[in-house]
Amino acid sequence: MKQPSILFATLSPLALLASCGNAYSTDGGETASTPSPTMDGEFDGDFAITAHGEFDEPWASAFIPGTSMLFITEKPGTAKIYNTDNDRVITVSGLPQVDYGGQGGLGDVAFLPSESTSSVGTRTIYLSWAEAGEGDTRGAVVGRGQLNCASATACSVSNLNVIWRQTPKVTGRGHYSHRIVFSPDEQYMFVSSGERQKQDPAQNTENTLGTIVRLNLDGSAASGNPFADQGSPTDQIWTYGNRNILSMDFDSAGRLWEIEHGPAGGDELNLVQRGANYGWPVRSNGDNYDGSNIPDHTADDGFTKPVISWSPVIAPGNMVFYDGDLFEGMDGDLIVAGLKTQALIRIAFDGEQAREVARYDMGNRIRQVVYGPDGALWVLEDGEGGRLLELRPS
Structure with missing residues (x-):
């Protein structure tokens, strides 16, 4: 634990936490890099990854x-x-x-x-x-x-x-x-x-x-x-x-977006609009788990349509609009934690239009991603012993 300074007594307890922890440490230090997929934008997908201990689901x-x-x-x-x-x-x-x-x-x-x-x-x-x-x-x-x-x-x-x-x-x-x-x-x-x-x-x-x-x-x-x-x-x-929304965030223009799980196929990225009906379970671009058909969205079905639909599914954990400059060209993009895909999914926007531009293979189911005060990504793996990972440009 770091030794207190003469300024120690002037800091709030939450500020003190930034200097001291409690009795046990996760010690960190396990480092690896992910492959660099082909993608649009300046960041090439080459992460330096440091593990910081394990957590219980x-x-x-x-x-x-x-x-x-x-x-x-x-x-x-x-x-x-x-x-x-x-x-x-x-x-x-x-x-x-x-x-x-x-x-x-x-x-x-x-x-x-x-x-x-x-x-x-x-x-x-x-x-x-x-x-x-x-x-x-x-x-x-x-x-x-x-x-x-x-x-x-x-x-x-x-x-x-x-x-x-x-x-x-x-x-x-x-x-x-x-x-x-x-x-x-x-x-x-x-x-x-x-x-x-x-x-x-x-x-x-x-x-x-x-x-x-x-x-x-x-x-x-x-x-x-x-x-x-x-x-x-x-x-x-x-x-x-x-259906099942595990991901919501506001973009820089103040628009609320969500990604929800579809059934067998049909995960959706939606722009959240006042009073909108997104169609479940009457319409979905996926099918029921027993293989029975659910009618796909059509232009005249009366429901609000997804901006992106994924089949096969990505099974999102959470998502966050990145607001930092550590990863060049990523500012304003949506980063999605992928469970089934075992990846971070990157989505770029042009107003109310969106497209997937990259997937970064993480090798494990990813439950949560947030960014820290200096712009680093902090990722939690899913399940028992899920690791906390710190991601920076390699």
Whole structure:
């Protein structure tokens, strides 16, 4: 651990975390390079990759605003904070009880970027997870609390209260989605709500399954939603006809995009538009898993069409619009974590049009990708023992 300086006492506890960790270190240091595929743009795909330890079924990550500390959720219900300055890990207490199993457990984590200059050792934290209900039912929830780092060796979540629940709770353990993203002005919170493998509810706006909901930061329905006059929970809905959205992010122009899993084929990149119906399960460019046909999207089907459709699927984990200059020519491109593809997928944009320009083979299922304060990519592999990888130009 680094020795404290004479400035130590003047820093907030979260700032101190950038200098000190707790009792154990992941030590890092395992380095490799990926092949360089042919692609458009200046970066040639040659990564220098450094491994920084393993995590227990990591699901999501986010940098704590104003720090180089990476908060990592683990699906069984645990979380850790990784100090990218010194390779140390801090465990986090005060986490919710989750319904772990299948695709369920602890899910997404999100912070408010505007709190990056806070002078106190707390940040507002938003978490999503699977919550058990009556009988054999469960559903996704979002909670809001405070991340407290009272010292350089301990962090906890306090005052964590559920502010939104997927409606209704149903049987099964799949397609929770529960990704969280804030509008660029931080006035609204968008949450993806999967159709829980029930299909038909995605076309029924009397529930929030198979939707994206638009909420105030306290979890209440936001004004101006397309069905605001129809009562709860319909008044929460921003889009519907969605399947299983594990990826959402805003581009630099303030447009919200999402990628959702199709069935056997038909993964979709969609521009998120107010009141849009994306067609699931009536239309899909994929087929059912039993081989039965689902009609493809057509120009006259009345549904909002995907900007890109993938068959075979890429099975996305998350995605992030890259906003940095470490990788030449990549600024503004979308980087997608690929599960089935075991790759990072790079997508370039021309306004509201998009095209895939590269795939970077990672050799393992990739659950999450974010970029750090200096522009490096930080990647989490999927599953037990999933590694945290730091990617820089070779």
